[in-house]
Structure formats: structure tokens, C-alpha cells
Amino acid sequence: xxxxxELDCSSILGDNSYFVPQSLFRVSRFSTENSPNALAKHDKYxxxxxxxxxxxxxxxxxxxxxxxxxxSMMDMKTIKKTTPVDGVTELAETPDENYVPKLSSWITRxxxxxxxxxSEKTRxxxxxxxx
Amino acid sequence: MTANVIADLMKKLNCSDLHLFxxxxxxxxxxxxxxxxxxxxxxxx
Numbered sequence: 772x773x774x775x776x777e778l779d780c781s782s783i784l785g786d787n788s789y790f791v792p793q794s795l796f797r798v799s800r801f802s803t804e805n806s807p808n809a810l811a812k813h814d815k816y817x818x819x820x821x822x823x824x825x826x827x828x829x830x831x832x833x834x835x836x837x838x839x840x841x842x843s844m845m846d847m848k849t850i851k852k853t854t855p856v857d858g859v860t861e862l863a864e865t866p867d868e869n870y871v872p873k874l875s876s877w878i879t880r881x882x883x884x885x886x887x888x889x890s891e892k893t894r895x896x897x898x899x900x901x902x
Numbered sequence: 903m904t905a906n907v908i909a910d911l912m913k914k915l916n917c918s919d920l921h922l923f924x925x926x927x928x929x930x931x932x933x934x935x936x937x938x939x940x941x942x943x944x945x946x947x
Contacts, residue, residue: 787919789912826915836907871920874905881904 789877791870796825796863797847799838803858810835816860836881843880844872 801816802809809818822833824841833841841847847864854860912919 789908789917790920791912791917795915824915826917829915831911831914833911836904837911840904840908840911874908874919877908878904881908 787874788871789874791845791866791872792826793866793869794826795866797841797865798823798825799862799864800855801860801862811838816862817858820859839884840877840881843884844877845870 799813799822800820801813801818802820803817806818806820809820811819813819819838822838824831824833831837846867848867849862849864851863852860853863909919
């Protein structure tokens, strides 16, 4: 009973947290040439072509919004950098430490990345983010 | 929407939510839980 009440409070107060271990593995591919599908750009390596994250036996190809969720909360350290093709860079990264982010903090950081106000409606249209 | 994006991603990665309380608020919630349970018990009598 107490546990159920605690869980209810947690939901009401937005204090759900996620444990994101350091074993999270992210592979991002960038190109210096503009691509019509690239929606994000790295200052140094250019347009992001793909972004995949792995944890245990799970592999998720991330959307722009999901990539932003990772970028907004975690500092990643590069463990490998390769150049499979000229002008294309592939980065393999892991979080710099174990993270236990609160969902409420994560939401506000994610919103801040898009420089939108929490009250603004955000919609996805053709893979792009409109405000 | 943002909450759904994060929750979906964590679900896809099999990261379950831990329902942790931030430091400093835990004791207050424990106390709140005690009061809540007491009120429930008394109202049941």
C-alpha cells in the first residue's frame, strides 16, 4: 500500500527517474556534404546522417527528437572515431558516467534545446520540428 | 510530447523508471504517506 502511494506521488510530482548506465553505446554518422534528410548539424563533422543507440541487446535508430533527448541530458565521451568514406565521420560514444535523470528535469532540458516555451505546441511535420 | 519522446526511448532501450525521489523531498513524502495511511485507517473505522 505504501509503495503504491509512493508511486502515485512520484507520478504526480514528476519524480520518475531512469537509470541510464555507462554501457549505453551511441554511434552517430556525419557528413560534410549537405543531405536532404539531415536535420541536425555538428559544428565540426557536419550534417548528421544517422544516430543509433545500443543498450544490451536493444538497438534503437533515433529520431531527431530522441537524439536531442540524449544530447540535452548526457555528456558523451568519444571512444572511437572513424572515417568510413571521404567526408563522412562516424563517432562511437558512451556516457561519461552513469546517469539517473529525473523525468521532469529531462523534459525541461529537452524543451530548452529547441528554445521553445513549455506552453508552445510542438508538432512533427515531415520529420521537421515546427514551433 | 517531450515526456512521451523520452519515455518511449527509455522503453525501447528497456530502461525502466525507478520512481526515485530527489534528495530532501523523500522524508516529506514519507511523512505524507504516513498521514495519508493514518487518515485512510481512521476513515475505514
